[in-house]
Amino acid sequence: MSKIDWERWFRALLILFASAALVIGLAAVAVIYFTVRDAADAANAMARLKVVLSYEILILTFFYGLMVLLYMAGGEIDLSMLLSESKGTDAQGNPLYGASMSRFQLLIFTVVIALSLLMIIIANGATKFPAVPSEILVLLGISASTYAVGKGIQSSGTGSGGNGGGTAGGTSTSGGGSAATSSHPAPTPGPGK
């Protein structure tokens, strides 16, 4: 399917989901208002409002999340550079990109911690949010700091006078085989706005 088709398809989906969220939200308000009865406190309007708002937030969050998911899956949200960082330039001065170890590590840890959290919540019957030990925060902090410091080294190394570009502090980009064989050139921009 071409990019134009995807764009049309996603626009239609966007309108459909927004309309569905509104209709479902209003229906939820009506149904819950007229049907939900708190046995202990039937006349408590605030309790009912809380339930209605909870369902409404749940529905809206789901549709927004679903739209982001569909856009990611369809390529409207371009993920091709998710793990890439600048690796300097080739002989013609075109920027080169390669996968970044620190980005990859941050992705792995994020996935593992998020899945662990979800599994524990489900296993405990979603009764409460589990505590997060300080070592996990330290682990994520180390990982994120490495990414940030790596970025700093990369940009200051690139900007250092007369030494040319390059993540690894490349000097002159001239010379035999100047293009890093494992790096790839900057991709063309995705269809996203």
Place this chain on the structure above:
Amino acid sequence: MDLLTKLATIEAGLLVGGYFAVVAYKLVTGEISLAGLLHTKEPGGRAAFSPVRLQLLIFTVAVATLYLGEVIARPRQDSLPHLALGVVVALGVSQAVYLGGKVASAYVQPLLRNQR
């Protein structure tokens, strides 16, 4: 578990699982490029295999696998599993080595080359 909690859990599972599935699919198909993950750029622009990156990858995968294994083995807990201090320190050292390598290639190598 009341209906709202059940729905919220299902929603979180679907969305989080969906996001990770999309990223995993794109990694497998190559849409998210992993080219150059274990390589560093040498002076002259050539890509060279980097043992420092390899050790960081091994540490990362090992720690992540162990942690996930522990959660899968005992999911009914009040908190996320604790991580041994030694593991955190080892990972910190691993990161420090990686950053040291980056600093060396960004500052020390050009300096030495300029002195020659």
